[in-house]
Amino acid sequence: MAQNGWLRSNTNRVKKEPFQVKKSTANSRVQQLTFDLLPQKPIELAFDGEDVSGSGGLLLAAQAEKFTGFLKGAAAQLTDHRTQSLIKHNTFEQVAQRVFQIMAGFPAGDDSDFRRHDPALKAAVGRNPLTGNDLASQPTQSRFENSRSYKEL
Helix, strand or coil: CEECCEEEECCEEEECCCCCCCCCCHHHHCCCEEEEEECCEEEEECCCCCCCCCCCHHHHHHHHHHHHCHHHHHHHCCCCCCCHHHCCCCHHHHHHHHHHHHHCCCCCHHHHHHHCCCHHHHHHHCCCCCCCCCCCCHHHHHHHHHCCCCCCC
């Protein structure tokens, strides 16, 4: 029974301990994972850090893509009718961004506007997660998707 900040245990009074966070033991049990995605920037999956993302699983998917080349092959089958001098996001980046967003649980096209800054998504697509340009916005993704012909799909 609690009374005025004290716990009563039969006849003994015990002062409440303030809430304390125990030190995590995760570091001693789980080693960091390293991914071979960007040659100029090693990527390590850890449980602490400043630039965090909730989409760490995309790095594993990107590693599988690097091994299989499935998305790169699919993107190569699409015709790019855009003016080449104005392109900021190549066909592979747009296909990979869209597929990885869907895999991360963000299937709506509108999700591109806030997911385009995500460090894990940027690394998965092949851009530097911290200094690389942002990925395609929702309007860019919509134009890309809507410009496909029936034959291409």
